[in-house]
Amino acid sequence: MTRRLLRAMTELSSRKFVSRLTGSFAKSAFSRRLIPRFAATYRIAVEEAEKRLEEYGTLNEFFTRRLKPGSRPIDEAVDTLVSPVDARITACGPIRDGLLLQIKGQDYTLDELLNGSPRTRQYRHGYYWVLYLSPTDYHRIHSPCAGEIVETEHVPGKVYPVNEFGLTFMRRVLSRNERLVTYIRHEGGELAVVKVGALNVSSIRYVEPLPARLGRGDELAYFEFGSTVVLLTEDGTVEPRTDLKAGDTVRMGHRLGTLARK
Incomplete structure (x- = not known):
């Protein structure tokens, strides 16, 4: 009750x-x-x-403050994929035939998360991270790799909370909330940065002017109050860190994995 x-x-x-x-x-x-x-x-x-x-x-x-230069060192190893935000990892793992499995007890499909985009088929066996930003965290979002922005999409929706309660007890919050999706083409393929709005988040905003090309760690967007980023990589394009798991915290610029080169 x-x-x-x-x-x-x-x-x-x-x-x-x-x-x-x-x-x-x-x-x-x-x-x-x-x-x-x-x-x-x-x-x-x-x-x-x-x-x-x-x-x-x-x-x-x-x-939405910026930080002093040098506050978030960017991992400089070749082909590193870095965290775009300061966050706690809510879930991470391989995408299995288009399903993101067991995010707080619920499965999500790529089709619903990416709003039926034709790009969905490129991610059906990729990898994902769900990154939750609490009010404590720095709320600017940075590019996880060097690359070119090839498409953006705004998906209207609700503003349910994306905290522990929201993800556990509300139905399919990540795919029902408002989202801003950025597809970035890098040397080894493509990735999607899905920015999910939340309760009391008045907006998700891109930096202005939004550049066509981004360096690893360059500013991409920011949240006005806490929310979540879902990071998706294409099939076979990343070797993720094996020591990261749900509940771990990361800072912007920390290595999440290594991108493949074509």
Whole structure:
């Protein structure tokens, strides 16, 4: 009964207008006074931030902060695939005949996650990582490899929470929420960076101007409040690290695996 009630309450609160209201407040001057408390509550490493706390005009500006140069070293090994974000790994593993298996007890299909894109067939036996960003984390998203952006797609949807509760008890959250998908062509193939919106995330935004080509670790986009990135690689294009598992944390620039060359 309690679970059903929580699910119903989440359904009611997962309307876009709720996130818009939250986002409007976070972008207002009134939110500025909450920055120190927010930073303390979530134990954010404020010394890494590009600016001092008092220099941020709104809570949203602080949340989408850049970091001081050198705060996130990028793995420099040849053909390295790096984490695009600071995150906890919710799930990772091989894609089996178009299925992402057992993400908090639920299976997802590539077709639903990628909104029926014809590119889906290239990923049917690839590899995936689900990377959850909590409010504590740095919320800019970077390119996991050097390459060319070959396609982007915005998929409208809900804004259900993508935390432990949302992924476990809500139905197929990753494929029902709003998503921004970026396909990047690298020397060994292609990968997809799927940015998933969430409760109280007012938007997912690309950096401006969005470059046609990206270096490994270059800025790609950012979340306005916490969410999730699903990283997908094409069939046979990556040798993933075998020591990473669900529950581990990674930082942007950490090695996730090694990309193959064609």
